[in-house]
Every structure is written in C-alpha cells, then in structure tokens.
Amino acid sequence: MIGGRRETASMKKDGGKSRIAAAIFVGILLGCIFAFFYPDGFFVLSSSPLSRRRVAASDLEVITSSCESSERINLLKSEFVAASEKNAELKRQVRELKEKLQFAEQGKDSAQKQVMVLGKQQKAGPFGTVKGLRTNPAVVPDESVNLKLAKILEKVAVNHEIIVTLANSNVKDMLEVWFTNIKRVGISNYLVFALDEEIYNLCLSNGVPVYKKDVEEINEDKNFESIARTGGNHAVSGLKFRILREFLQMGYSVLLSDVDIVYLQNPFEHLYRDSDVESMTDGHNNMTAYGYNDVFDEPEMGWARYAHTMRIWVYNSGFFYIRPTIPSIELLDRVAGRLARENAWDQAVFNEELFYPSHPGYEGLHASRRTMDHYMFMNSKVLFKTVRKDSQLRKLKPVVIHVNYHPDKLWRMKAVVDYYVNGKQDALDPFPDGSS
Structure with missing residues (x-):
C-alpha cells in the first residue's frame, strides 16, 4: 500500500512538468505565427488622423529648427568675424608693445654697455675728490x-x-x-x-x-x-x-x-x-675765449634790474x-x-x-x-690787435695762426711766415688791426 501511493505521487509530479513544458512550447509557436502574419502588430497608428497631425507637427518643428539653425549659424559667423577682427587688433597692439619694449630694452642695454665701457659703478669719494668722466668711448672702426x-x-x-x-x-x-x-x-x-x-x-x-x-x-x-x-x-x-x-x-x-x-x-x-x-x-x-658772467641791466625792473648771463665767444x-x-x-x-x-x-x-x-x-x-x-x-685778431703790440707776447711762438678775421688772407699768411719763420721783426707792422 505504501509503495503504491509513492508511485502514484511520482507519476502526478512528472505529468505536471510535462504540461508546463507543452504550454511554453505552444506559446512560443503562437508568437512566431503572429509575428510572421502581423509584423506591424495588431494596431497601426500611422493610419490615424492624430498620427498624421503629429507627423506634420514634427516636420514643422524640423523646418523651424532648420531656420533657427541657419540664423544661429549666421549669428555665430558674425560673432566669429568680430572676434577675429578684435583678435587682430589685439595682436597689433601686442606687437607694438613688444616693439616699444624691445626699443626700451635696447636703450637700457646701450646705457648699460656705456656704463660698462666707462667703468664700474663706484661710491663717491670724500668732498673735493670726485671727478666725472669727460671722454666718450670711440666707435668701432668701419x-x-x-x-x-x-x-x-x-x-x-x-x-x-x-x-x-x-x-x-x-x-x-x-x-x-x-x-x-x-x-x-x-x-x-x-x-x-x-x-x-x-x-x-x-x-x-x-x-x-x-x-x-x-x-x-x-x-x-x-x-x-x-x-x-x-x-x-x-x-x-x-x-x-x-x-x-x-x-x-x-x-x-x-x-x-x-x-x-x-x-x-x-x-x-x-x-x-x-x-x-x-x-x-x-x-x-681770457674772458671772451673761456667765458664770463655778463650782467644785463634793465632799470625799469627796479630791485631786480640786474640779470646775470653767461657768455662765451664762439x-x-x-x-x-x-x-x-x-x-x-x-x-x-x-x-x-x-x-x-x-x-x-x-x-x-x-x-x-x-x-x-x-x-x-x-x-x-x-x-x-x-x-x-x-x-x-x-x-x-689776437695777433694783430694784441700780440704784435706787446713786447712780451711777441716772444711767444704759437702752434698755429689762423687768419680768420681778415680778408687779405694770403698776404697776412706770408707776413706771419716772415715774422715767425724768417725773423723779419717788422713783417706784421704794415697791416691794420682790422680790415682796411
């Protein structure tokens, strides 16, 4: 009895599994058949007026979007051109600034080189001992x-x-x-x-x-x-x-x-x-040659009537x-x-x-x-107006004599040679102080 009941239960259990497998198979088979005969499904939305309106609205949106895109592109192009022009202007300004900076650096470099040529920086010495440089450096020969x-x-x-x-x-x-x-x-x-x-x-x-x-x-x-x-x-x-x-x-x-x-x-x-x-x-x-303080008098100025000026002959x-x-x-x-x-x-x-x-x-x-x-x-002028009339200055032998104050240059030049070279003591006497 016991053995018979166990066998019956086992058979029931195997039969249930078989039915489930069969149902799954039938479902898959029906799905394949429907998919073959109705590929678009049971309900076709494209045939409805609502669907057509949605499609039309979608096309309009595409067209509108296309127009907006064209305007946007044109706007972007304009902005790009403006940005390019501004960029070019900025580049020009940068270039000018670089040129100015380069010029300034050259000037600075030139000044530094001059300082290096003239000498190293140094401290000022005690009072009365300081003396500046007078001589500029020579150029590089070319x-x-x-x-x-x-x-x-x-x-x-x-x-x-x-x-x-x-x-x-x-x-x-x-x-x-x-x-x-x-x-x-x-x-x-x-x-x-x-x-x-x-x-x-x-x-x-x-x-x-x-x-x-x-x-x-x-x-x-x-x-x-x-x-x-x-x-x-x-x-x-x-x-x-x-x-x-x-x-x-x-x-x-x-x-x-x-x-x-x-x-x-x-x-x-x-x-x-x-x-x-x-x-x-x-x-x-000495005064006219090396400079002097010349006082200009302007009486109408009262207390400030005297103005001091520095003069030197050319x-x-x-x-x-x-x-x-x-x-x-x-x-x-x-x-x-x-x-x-x-x-x-x-x-x-x-x-x-x-x-x-x-x-x-x-x-x-x-x-x-x-x-x-x-x-x-x-x-x-010094020779004919002063030197030849002074017994002490007549003994002086100049380095050169320039006949610049007189038009009769050749004759005075020859007289200078006669006096200083040939020893003719009266060679300068015939000439007036100035031009005749």
Whole structure:
C-alpha cells in the first residue's frame, strides 16, 4: 500500500512538468505565427488622423529648427568675424608693445654697455675728490664706408690721427703756403681732400698726401659737384661736415683745418684729447675765449634790474680736433642736416648745436668740449690787435695762426711766415688791426 501511493505521487509530479513544458512550447509557436502574419502588430497608428497631425507637427518643428539653425549659424559667423577682427587688433597692439619694449630694452642695454665701457659703478669719494668722466668711448672702426680712403689713411695717419683740409682751385695759393709750412714743421700725418682736378694734380706734384672722390661718386651727388668746383670759402666750409663723417666712422680722430692757417709747431703735441671736440676760439682774451658772467641791466625792473648771463665767444669751425665718438658723429649729422635745409653760416650752426641746452621741443647734444689756448692756437685778431703790440707776447711762438678775421688772407699768411719763420721783426707792422 505504501509503495503504491509513492508511485502514484511520482507519476502526478512528472505529468505536471510535462504540461508546463507543452504550454511554453505552444506559446512560443503562437508568437512566431503572429509575428510572421502581423509584423506591424495588431494596431497601426500611422493610419490615424492624430498620427498624421503629429507627423506634420514634427516636420514643422524640423523646418523651424532648420531656420533657427541657419540664423544661429549666421549669428555665430558674425560673432566669429568680430572676434577675429578684435583678435587682430589685439595682436597689433601686442606687437607694438613688444616693439616699444624691445626699443626700451635696447636703450637700457646701450646705457648699460656705456656704463660698462666707462667703468664700474663706484661710491663717491670724500668732498673735493670726485671727478666725472669727460671722454666718450670711440666707435668701432668701419672701413667699409670708404675702402679707397681707408687705404690712404692706413699709410698716412699716425696713432689714428690726421690733419684734414678741403680745397679747390679758388684757394690754390693759400693751400701752397699751408702745406709748405706743415712740411717744414715735420708733420707727416696730414691729407688734402681735393675738390677738383687742379688741386689733386698740385698735391701729387708736390708730394702732398691727397684724396679725391671718383667721378662716379661725384656724379651721384650734384650738390657736392657744384660746391667742389665753384664754391667759395663758406660753401666749402659747410661741405666738410659731411666729409668728416667718413673719417670718424673709420675710427680716425681728425684735426680739421682751413687753408688760411700757418703751422709753426706740431699741433698733436699740444692737444688734451679729453673731449669729443677740442676747438680754437674766436675769443681774443681770457674772458671772451673761456667765458664770463655778463650782467644785463634793465632799470625799469627796479630791485631786480640786474640779470646775470653767461657768455662765451664762439668756437671757430675752421680749426678743431674731433674724436671718433657717437656724440661727435651726431654733431656732424646735425650740422650737415641743418646746412642742407637752411641758408645758414656753418660756424653759427656748429656752435648752436654744441652749446644749446635741452629745452622743451629740443634735445641738446651731449658732447664734451674743450676750448684751445687762445695764445697757442691763435686767431688773427689776437695777433694783430694784441700780440704784435706787446713786447712780451711777441716772444711767444704759437702752434698755429689762423687768419680768420681778415680778408687779405694770403698776404697776412706770408707776413706771419716772415715774422715767425724768417725773423723779419717788422713783417706784421704794415697791416691794420682790422680790415682796411
């Protein structure tokens, strides 16, 4: 009995499992049949009006969205163009700032280099012992500016120093007196810058160091050509500032000399070389040559009627020693530039650029200068008005005498030679103090 009941229960249990499996199979089979015959399902929504309206609304949204996108794109393009323009402007401003910064750095670097050249920073010493530097450093020589002239200077100059004069056939007789006395003194480092063929040939025939520009160079500069051939003293004097620049660029110190000068000693033995420019003065005594306090009286000002002024007579632009420094070259550029633009006297411009201080609208030249001894480097006013009449001063032997105050230059030059070289004690007597 017990065994029979257990068998019946087991059979019931197996039969239940079989029915479940069959039901699952039938369900899967029916699902496959329905899927095959009704792939879109029992309900097709696309056929309903509501569905069509939703589709139409969806299309409209797409079209609207497309229009909005186009407008958005155009707006973005405009913003991009504006941003690009602003970016370009910012780049330009940055570039300008960089250039300004670079320029400032260059100036700073130049100043630092100058300080390094001039010396290390140092503390100020005790009272009365402090002395500033007077001498600017020389430029780096650049012979490429005139290779032909560089070869001549290499042979003629002594210690990179040379006497230079400019001459055309108008001053031929004075030039002969000029180089004859230079030779007599024993000066070898001098050069004539010939402005025409006649002077060039005169120098060659007398063994005088000479330089003349090539025809091609002269033809390129019509202003130079006209002055060289027909220019008077003042025109030629103005031309020298342009010519001197090449000498300084090549690293040579120049003692610029007009032809109306008689050499009695070697001037290189009497120079200080402590300034950019060392010049002869047009002054005729210590006050006028070296400066003085001149009182201007204006009575209507009452208590403040007296105004003190500082005065000095001008430097002579026909005889000066100039070192190859940046301030010296700037001086030549300033004077030559003004003479090209203005109808002015070269000596006046030379002194204005040397002495005018910086002031609103004008930057003064930062060049050091020294006035030569007016008895050693003597002008003809000092000689004829003072020296020849003083028994003690008559015994003095100057280094040079410049006949700049008188028009009868050649005759006075010959008289100077007769007096100082040939010993004729009355050679100077026939001439008046001034011009007749």
